[in-house]
């Protein structure tokens with residue numbers, strides 16, 4: 001096993017330009033989970049980001065919250081302003097693993113691991129997050145809702161690092177995050193849902209319902225049209241336009257569609273529609 005130890009982001013980008021096959025490691029909670037079984041991976045080269053202190057803080061600007069590439073769930077849980085302005089981040093962070101994982105796991109690692117069942121990605125997407133990528137060739141910014149192209153495939157070149165995740169600061173009058181799993185803690189989502197509304201614009205994001213976490217434009221249109229979802233008899237068929245859940249070890253497609261419809265209609269009960 002070969003580990004590269006950059007001392008700065010510039011160092012890290014130069015190393016990655018030289019060795020684009022190197023695997024970046026932030027908290028390591030995804031990278032190392034298969035370590036005992038995937039012996040071939042022991043031969044790979046790893047880029048340890050953990051010493052890059054400049055990538056750790058979350059920062060506030062006039063119009064955005066910017067998470068660093070090494071910002072952890074615990075950092076967000078501990079930030080009072082995040083709790084006030086982006087409460088879904090805190091709600092999702094508290095449901096990731098347990099405290100040990102929350103204090104090592106990063107939001108950027110969650111994005112790049114690209115699990116369709118991730119908990120961080122849906123809330124970032126519901127807040128219109130942008131992924132900020134950097135390489136020696138320069139910076140690129142990709143809206144998170146256009147970042148994934150297929151299962152575990154995304155618009156990141158091997159020589160690029162995520163250096164930040166940026167969310168615009170807005171007023172929200174609807175903010176909802178639900179995770180349905182086998183139990184309340186240490187569970188992988190059978191169905192995940194994040195919903196926001198700001199200035200009349202809905203974002204409905206589904207997890208564990210498709211090969212990638214994704215927005216649900218048909219459901220968003222239904223809501224924008226002012227149809228209270230608990231009165232929409234065909235909510236499940238609208239959901240079926242947006243996502244294609246599968247039967248797997250954790251659940252069935254039919255259960256997932258039904259539960260997502262219930263989460264939406266229960267979660268949005270009492271919300272005033274246009």
Ligand SMILES: Cc1cc2nc3c(=O)[nH]c(=O)nc-3n(C[C@H](O)[C@H](O)[C@H](O)COP(=O)(O)OP(=O)(O)OC[C@H]3O[C@@H](n4cnc5c(N)ncnc54)[C@H](O)[C@@H]3O)c2cc1C
Pocket residue numbers: 023024025026027028029030031032033049069095096097098101104105106107108109110111112113117118119120160161162163186187188
């Ligand atoms: C016991 C346990 C429980 C868990 N529970 C949950 C849960 O409830 N919900 C959930 O969503 N996840 C869960 N996870 C998964 C994991 O903790 C999260 O996905 C976490 O956010 C990963 O962050 P990390 O920093 O540890 O990523 P790492 O393991 O370091 O990296 C993950 C991936 O991202 C890449 N990467 C990391 N940083 C960068 C960067 N800056 N630029 C480019 N690529 C990068 C790595 O190469 C790798 O492909 C759990 C994991 C464990 C072991």
